[in-house]
Amino acid sequence: MRALLHRHEFYLAALTLALSAGIALANPAFCSVANLFDLCQGSTVMGLFALGVLIVLVSGGIDVSFAAIGAFSMYVTSKVLLGLDFQGSAAVALVLGGAIGTLLGLFNAFFIGFLRLPTLIVTLGSASLFRGFLLAFIGTAIVNTLPAGMVRFSKLTLWEMRLADGTIAGLPASFLLLVVAALLVGCVLQGTMLGRGIYALGGNPVAAARAGFNLRGRQLFIYGGTGLLSGLAGVVHACMMRNANPFDLVGMELNVLAAVVLGGAGITGGRGTVLGTLLGVGLIVTINNSLILLDVPSYWQKVVVGAVILVSTGITARTGWARARGAGLC
Amino acid sequence: MLRRLAQSRASGGVRLLAVTLGVFVLMTILNGDRFLSGRNLASMCFQFPELGLFALAIMLALITGGIDLSIISIANLAGLSAGLVLAQSTASGLHVILAIFLALGVSIACGLLNGWLIGYAGLTPILATLGTMQLLMGLAFALTKGHAVAGYPEAFQTLGNGTLAHVPVPLLVFLLGAIVLQVLLSRTALGIRLSLLGTNPTAAVFAGLHVRRLQLATYALSGLLAGIAGLIVIARTNSAKADYGTSYLLQAVLVAMLAGVDPRGGFGTVWGILLAVLSLQFLSSGLNLLRFHEAVGPYINNFTKEFTWGALLLLVMVLHCAKNQHPR
Amino acid sequence: MRRTAILIVPMLAAALLLSCRKSGPNVAAGPRPYTIATIVKLDGIAWFERMREGVQRFGRETGHKCFLLGPAQADAALQVQIIEDVIAQGVDAICVVPFSVEALEPVLRKARSQGIVVVSHEASNQVNTDAIIEPFDNLAYGAHLMDHLAHHMGASGQYAVFVGSLTSKSHNEWIDGAIARQKGKYPQMELVTERIEEYDNQNTAYEKTKELIRAYPELKGIQGSASTTAAGAGLAVEEKGLQEKLAVVGSGLVSQCRQYLVSGSTKLISFWDPADAGYVMNKIAVMLLEGKRPSDGLDLGVPGYTQLRQDTEKPNLFYGSAWVDVTRQNMDAYNF
Numbered sequence: 004m005r006a007l008l009h010r011h012e013f014y015l016a017a018l019t020l021a022l023s024a025g026i027a028l029a030n031p032a033f034c035s036v037a038n039l040f041d042l043c044q045g046s047t048v049m050g051l052f053a054l055g056v057l058i059v060l061v062s063g064g065i066d067v068s069f070a071a072i073g074a075f076s077m078y079v080t081s082k083v084l085l086g087l088d089f090q091g092s093a094a095v096a097l098v099l100g101g102a103i104g105t106l107l108g109l110f111n112a113f114f115i116g117f118l119r120l121p122t123l124i125v126t127l128g129s130a131s132l133f134r135g136f137l138l139a140f141i142g143t144a145i146v147n148t149l150p151a152g153m154v155r156f157s158k159l160t161l162w163e164m165r166l167a168d169g170t171i172a173g174l175p176a177s178f179l180l181l182v183v184a185a186l187l188v189g190c191v192l193q194g195t196m197l198g199r200g201i202y203a204l205g206g207n208p209v210a211a212a213r214a215g216f217n218l219r220g221r222q223l224f225i226y227g228g229t230g231l232l233s234g235l236a237g238v239v240h241a242c243m244m245r246n247a248n249p250f251d252l253v254g255m256e257l258n259v260l261a262a263v264v265l266g267g268a269g270i271t272g273g274r275g276t277v278l279g280t281l282l283g284v285g286l287i288v289t290i291n292n293s294l295i296l297l298d299v300p301s302y303w304q305k306v307v308v309g310a311v312i313l314v315s316t317g318i319t320a321r322t323g324w325a326r327a328r329g330a331g332l333c
Numbered sequence: 334m335l336r337r338l339a340q341s342r343a344s345g346g347v348r349l350l351a352v353t354l355g356v357f358v359l360m361t362i363l364n365g366d367r368f369l370s371g372r373n374l375a376s377m378c379f380q381f382p383e384l385g386l387f388a389l390a391i392m393l394a395l396i397t398g399g400i401d402l403s404i405i406s407i408a409n410l411a412g413l414s415a416g417l418v419l420a421q422s423t424a425s426g427l428h429v430i431l432a433i434f435l436a437l438g439v440s441i442a443c444g445l446l447n448g449w450l451i452g453y454a455g456l457t458p459i460l461a462t463l464g465t466m467q468l469l470m471g472l473a474f475a476l477t478k479g480h481a482v483a484g485y486p487e488a489f490q491t492l493g494n495g496t497l498a499h500v501p502v503p504l505l506v507f508l509l510g511a512i513v514l515q516v517l518l519s520r521t522a523l524g525i526r527l528s529l530l531g532t533n534p535t536a537a538v539f540a541g542l543h544v545r546r547l548q549l550a551t552y553a554l555s556g557l558l559a560g561i562a563g564l565i566v567i568a569r570t571n572s573a574k575a576d577y578g579t580s581y582l583l584q585a586v587l588v589a590m591l592a593g594v595d596p597r598g599g600f601g602t603v604w605g606i607l608l609a610v611l612s613l614q615f616l617s618s619g620l621n622l623l624r625f626h627e628a629v630g631p632y633i634n635n636f637t638k639e640f641t642w643g644a645l646l647l648l649v650m651v652l653h654c655a656k657n658q659h660p661r
Numbered sequence: 662m663r664r665t666a667i668l669i670v671p672m673l674a675a676a677l678l679l680s681c682r683k684s685g686p687n688v689a690a691g692p693r694p695y696t697i698a699t700i701v702k703l704d705g706i707a708w709f710e711r712m713r714e715g716v717q718r719f720g721r722e723t724g725h726k727c728f729l730l731g732p733a734q735a736d737a738a739l740q741v742q743i744i745e746d747v748i749a750q751g752v753d754a755i756c757v758v759p760f761s762v763e764a765l766e767p768v769l770r771k772a773r774s775q776g777i778v779v780v781s782h783e784a785s786n787q788v789n790t791d792a793i794i795e796p797f798d799n800l801a802y803g804a805h806l807m808d809h810l811a812h813h814m815g816a817s818g819q820y821a822v823f824v825g826s827l828t829s830k831s832h833n834e835w836i837d838g839a840i841a842r843q844k845g846k847y848p849q850m851e852l853v854t855e856r857i858e859e860y861d862n863q864n865t866a867y868e869k870t871k872e873l874i875r876a877y878p879e880l881k882g883i884q885g886s887a888s889t890t891a892a893g894a895g896l897a898v899e900e901k902g903l904q905e906k907l908a909v910v911g912s913g914l915v916s917q918c919r920q921y922l923v924s925g926s927t928k929l930i931s932f933w934d935p936a937d938a939g940y941v942m943n944k945i946a947v948m949l950l951e952g953k954r955p956s957d958g959l960d961l962g963v964p965g966y967t968q969l970r971q972d973t974e975k976p977n978l979f980y981g982s983a984w985v986d987v988t989r990q991n992m993d994a995y996n997f
Contacts, residue, residue, distance in 0.1 A: 045868055118654045125650070127586060129643060131642045135640025139637045143704070170902060171901055240864075260463075269457075292868060301857055306475055309464045309466070310468055317455075320456050376746060570737070570765070572766065578736060580738060
């Protein structure tokens, strides 16, 4: 089974490389450090969301409320810090956003873990609830001037250089957050009892309970953790955009889900890796951010994206493990 | 076990009926004669059939344990292909019939594509239909460069705006679709096979069902329902556009969940969909009317509606759960 | 089962009783305050919040009951539903900023057939309406933005154009006007690719701009249409340090673009005041309700609408001259 999983990621990586090679042939501008940095930056927010979704999918659930949680955390964090006239570091914003996200995630966990309601229904309901609450009772106006710390963070780069043509290429510091989060999620999922329990829960919940895993505690961790990652993603998004728009983020749910499933996570649970998820995100971001390089007219862009999703999932479905997929929503 | 399941589900239906009536009564109390006015009732009857048809399409895929995210794109592509025929300045009665058949044909073809991708190419339903959602909407964009195709013969517009013996035509179409689907699901072998496939796909294979053919049939049918909705949409708005009604997708899933359709497959009823779509319509129109209320009006906006929907969904599920709580 | 039935029956009875109780005759005599609904594309965003201010100001000044509604998502289907509900409610006039002009025709026809006055905005091709009030001629507006872009580009070099969505009529008309002006007046300039769609999303505008810079290193200008482009493209240009090389102009609000005007990445934004537009729509609606027809040269007493120009072919179409250009120099005069 593990060998098969490895194969899936191998095919996905090969596919991404082949696609990149194709784009590079069509337009050499694709092969530049600057473009690589842009792709990394473009993957950060989506990657953070995707890691959260991965945990949920591995546990056999599904989450469609993460974008609403991200928007909620981002907006409330910005408003609170502005209200306090906070001048300090962006770390406080990240902690606050993460905390708000965790709370909203625990709200989901309450319905899922304690009332045992189906995850899709709960998160669909809570997504409307969070977004509705945010826009109806907290505010709709875009915060155009973020707290100073967040603006500083948005300009902070890990590495920066001035290219021959006078443009600046920089790898934003927030990318580091994705790397750390990916390592952490990877360690927890693969290296701890907690993580193995999540796989077990997704593989067969009844057996997992019999084996003595504490299911409720695990659900609290899963949805709280997803909320935390979503909250962070929201704050990072605000920093990158240098504004907090409460209408943002919601609408990207399906793309994130597609990236994670493309990465090899089964919606029936018990399967999925961090590496696969990151590859899936990378593939989707590469496609979306190369259409102008390929000079695809706007009218055809959706056709191309749709076709690439179908072909790449078709190819990876052929790598053998698709036959092993079970029943369920997907 | 099975009987208890059936019982709990039947009582789930009664509870949904109570919720629907509860919303109706609440809105009547809050809005008074405005809500019960003939104009408002008629307006609601014109509004919900589109969403109802989309919800039926979603339910069909959910019953087999899949999902169809491409319904809105199918509806718009089917609507556009009909629109391109209808917008000819010489459009005659023959054109109208041709356009309707073209739209239905296109929607079935799109559905078959979904079914093929899922049944034969081995894609998971969520990815397959996510891909076709983009692909088909993209085709609609490429066909029109994003412009609307507008201006149809009066005869065709009655499909969306006309009445037959004082009953709105879209409502009739929806009811017809609902009845046919109800008969199909509960009275035919196909219906039983679909729900078996959703309940336990492994058992379905061992029972000798042609899983792939069933999937083709499921998605073709859900495509067809979406196509019918697409025709109503273009008749009602007298125009077709590549990105119309994208907000219907999540609403349709919401309706299906409220209706008690099992997201893991195997169960869903047409009655449930009818009640759920009605309760959402009562809520939606009722809240819109409430904005005229002196006291609460300023606090109501469309986001309050979104908030209420989410709360309603969770509430119904908690009620459902509280009634059926049994030790595991 | 039976218990639920016991619940349902009294609820229904209560509903019927309540509905009968409240249906008294609605006496209306003499000049009365009109109820006017303004229906916009999307609720809550800065643009239409500003419009709400104008609508409410008109209500306060005149005593009419004026309010503004819009869907929670940018979708024509939701806008149709809201208008259906407003008609059912029985308003005197509907002012509308359509998300999709064509999709609203039947429901607006229904409104008019019930005696409701319809005034539209940003909808020069609307058929079922009593009056259309446009802030300006769309082609001229796009051309004037192109003049500014050409000025910053030295009238030569590569440029790209954005629209909010390919289905947006006004955005595409602005771009049509701009491209026509460039072809006629600035032959040294070159459009590098077809109009780019950014879904009224600042993040998309930002990503697409970075990709444009990558694909066309010689790019010297970007013209935006949605209010999100001026900010998103401005951010990308600022990050790349291209303020001196690549000019961004477009529609936008000062609140959204201030920091990019300051940093010099966005050179100029242009807009018309949504509050004035809302005010003017409602004023025209009341005129029509009182049986007066707007005519060429009409002065509505609002800056930009002091001398309306009537369209030569479509007598119910009126243009103002309400665009405002904002650069770093004069941006502090606007607080929205």
